[in-house]
Amino acid sequence: MRxxxxxxxxxxxxxxxxxxxxxxxxxxxxxxxxxxxxxxxxHLPYPALIDALRTAFCEPVQAPRxxxxxxxxxxxxxxxxxxxxxxxxxxGVKLVTVMPENRSKGKPxxxxxxxxxxASTGVPLALMDGEQLTLRRTAAASALxxxxxxxxxxxxxxxxxxxxxxxxMAVAHCAVRPxxxxxxxxxxxxxxxxxxQTLRDAGMDQAIELQVADELSAAAAQADIICCAxxxxxxxxxxxxxxxGTHIDLVGGxxxxxxxxxxxxxxxxxxxxxxxxxxxxxxxxxVQPMKAGLIAREQVRAELACLTNGRHPGRNDDRExxxxxxxxxxxEDLASARLAWNSVRDNRPA
Numbered sequence: 001m002r003x004x005x006x007x008x009x010x011x012x013x014x015x016x017x018x019x020x021x022x023x024x025x026x027x028x029x030x031x032x033x034x035x036x037x038x039x040x041x042x043h044l045p046y047p048a049l050i051d052a053l054r055t056a057f058c059e060p061v062q063a064p065r066x067x068x069x070x071x072x073x074x075x076x077x078x079x080x081x082x083x084x085x086x087x088x089x090x091x092g093v094k095l096v097t098v099m100p101e102n103r104s105k106g107k108p109x110x111x112x113x114x115x116x117x118x119a120s121t122g123v124p125l126a127l128m129d130g131e132q133l134t135l136r137r138t139a140a141a142s143a144l145x146x147x148x149x150x151x152x153x154x155x156x157x158x159x160x161x162x163x164x165x166x167x168x169m170a171v172a173h174c175a176v177r178p179x180x181x182x183x184x185x186x187x188x189x190x191x192x193x194x195x196x197q198t199l200r201d202a203g204m205d206q207a208i209e210l211q212v213a214d215e216l217s218a219a220a221a222q223a224d225i226i227c228c229a230x231x232x233x234x235x236x237x238x239x240x241x242x243x244x245g246t247h248i249d250l251v252g253g254x255x256x257x258x259x260x261x262x263x264x265x266x267x268x269x270x271x272x273x274x275x276x277x278x279x280x281x282x283x284x285x286x287v288q289p290m291k292a293g294l295i296a297r298e299q300v301r302a303e304l305a306c307l308t309n310g311r312h313p314g315r316n317d318d319r320e321x322x323x324x325x326x327x328x329x330x331x332e333d334l335a336s337a338r339l340a341w342n343s344v345r346d347n348r349p350a
């Protein structure tokens with residue numbers, strides 16, 4: 001685990017405690033651990049992470065809507081700040097930069113960092129790779145929702161999309177339901193086939209059949225759970241292709257102009273969201289049909305916290321089509337960061 005050196009003013013009682021990240025020769029200096037992508041993968045196994053999110057959604061956590069700042073209109077560069085805190089426990093901030101022009105420079109367009117701090121003292125505890133943290137918590141949130149919304153006998157999972165999030169979604173969903181078959185559909189068949197190998201490399205059970213679909217509508221008709229992880233601006237999954245009892249998981253769209261499901265599917269399904277505040281403002285799959293008068297606000301039945309604390313039972317019967325729409329919340333970031341920090345701290349050498 002790498003460390004970052006930081007300096008504090010003298011008299012900071014928080015740094016006088018015995019801590020392997022505080023240097024013995026200089027009480028004004030301490031080392032902030034950096035938890036990288038690979039460490040997060042090891043310390044955030046999905047069964048434990050899903051349970052940690054369930055606990056977090058049952059507790060009082062303050063997570064204001066994210067701040068979005070345009071850095072350059074010409075390049076559409078953006079800075080996003082996502083603060084979150086839980087009194088007397090931890091607080092954190094995720095910083096994300098989106099730089100579309102980086103493509104021409106051969107660099108990633110998105111960079112992210114999460115800072116975890118002690119909420120009582122403000123002392124930094126750790127820096128973490130924000131991209132991996134986001135991937136893991138997004139997949140875990142969908143799997144948590146699936147516990148309440150998908151049929152318990154769901155065996156066939158369809159993944160729509162072949163990006164970084166796709167393999168995480170597959171592994172997470174398989175952690176909560178007895179999945180026998182995972183089908184992948186993508187606009188680029190070559191990328192879909194590569195994703196199958198990625199799933200095997202990620203430890204997908206050899207007993208689970210992996211396959212690529214040529215036609216999305218045919219694949220959707222066979223699936224018990226359909227997970228969309230794309231940046232599409234046009235609906236991909238349509239009601240006409242979805243059988244009764246299917247659970248729809250929409251995680252890709254995070255802006256009002258993005259769509260993954262058609263109006264008919266959204267209007268017909270029992271709709272749930274990660275948070276009302278975020279999804280009703282940012283999710284195109286809900287914002288667009290609501291503006292068109294096709295669905296009412298009351299048709300969005302509950303947010304994830306209502307499911308985890310028992311205020312809403314979730315799925316009603318085996319023929320109901322359920323739909324979970326998420327745009328992400330810093331509550332998930334904090335819960336994931338806390339789990340990773342505790343695991344790293346408890347397993348580090350003395």
